[in-house]
Amino acid sequence: MTLHQTLQDIASLDAKLAALPLAGRLSLAAGLGRAVFTTSLGIEDQVITAEIGTHQLPIEVSTLETGRLFAETVALIGETEERYGITIKRFYPKPADIEGFAAQYGLNGFYDSVEARHACCHVRKLKPLTEALAGADIWITGLRRGQSGNRATTPFAEYDAERGLLKINPLADWSLEAINAHVEAMDVPVNPLHARGYPSIGCEPCTRAIKPGENERAGRWWWENDEKRECGLHVPEPHVPEPSASSLIPTQN
Ligand code: SF4
Numbered sequence: 001m002t003l004h005q006t007l008q009d010i011a012s013l014d015a016k017l018a019a020l021p022l023a024g025r026l027s028l029a030a031g032l033g034r035a036v037f038t039t040s041l042g043i044e045d046q047v048i049t050a051e052i053g054t055h056q057l058p059i060e061v062s063t064l065e066t067g068r069l070f071a072e073t074v075a076l077i078g079e080t081e082e083r084y085g086i087t088i089k090r091f092y093p094k095p096a097d098i099e100g101f102a103a104q105y106g107l108n109g110f111y112d113s114v115e116a117r118h119a120c121c122h123v124r125k126l127k128p129l130t131e132a133l134a135g136a137d138i139w140i141t142g143l144r145r146g147q148s149g150n151r152a153t154t155p156f157a158e159y160d161a162e163r164g165l166l167k168i169n170p171l172a173d174w175s176l177e178a179i180n181a182h183v184e185a186m187d188v189p190v191n192p193l194h195a196r197g198y199p200s201i202g203c204e205p206c207t208r209a210i211k212p213g214e215n216e217r218a219g220r221w222w223w224e225n226d227e228k229r230e231c232g233l234h235v236p237e238p239h240v241p242e243p244s245a246s247s248l249i250p251t252q253n
Pocket residue numbers: 066068110117118120121122124125202203205206231
């Protein structure tokens with residue numbers, strides 16, 4: 001198949017997904033191959049997990065347990081599994097990678113430079129994500145166009161050339177109001193931090209509550225100036241140097 005045909009197929013899939021309700025979008029995605037949904041336990045992702053669990057859809061649910069998550073987020077993993085009778089597969093960073101990062105930048109060195117922050121996200125998120133998606137044909141995400149300007153053109157279906165798989169974003173056209181209404185109507189369990197001013201929740205040291213008028217993702221890596229800041233999961237990762245061999249030697253503190 002040529003690239004032109006592939007792109008045509010994706011455009012046609014995008015149109016099909018647009019016409020379906022959420023469960024239909026997920027069923028269609030699941031029928032295309034081995035589908036993996038990566039959840040951050042955020043409110044959008046909880047809507048998708050609830051749909052997968054309620055309809056027992058053949059979609060694997062995975063999460064990146066970075067080691068720096070809020071206690072509320074970690075607790076929600078187990079609560080969600082119990083509620084929907086599903087298993088959420090955890091993917092952890094490698095201890096040697098964490099030690100290498102800490103030796104080179106300091107454990108909380110992500111505050112000091114964008115390079116260090118990307119290096120931390122690389123070892124705690126990107127590398128585990130690669131494991132989570134190994135062998136998958138379809139990657140399902142909770143991306144929404146309304147989350148930030150950077151996500152304003154999110155399609156329902158796109159080809160992720162970097163990872164060589166099809167990425168499906170079944171909530172692309174949902175508003176935050178629609179998400180909230182669905183959560184209330186379906187009694188979906190959500191992170192209690194949302195009610196405390198955290199619409200977008202990542203790692204604890206890198207997430208703060210937002211102020212009135214700020215966009216939904218303003219509390220993520222708030223000390224950086226770049227309006228398009230992301231962790232690299234959904235945008236091509238900037239070049240991140242691997243920690244040097246010497247920095248991989250564990251230190252005492
Ligand atoms: S969000 Fe912060 S703590 Fe989490 S992986 Fe990225 S830089 Fe590290």
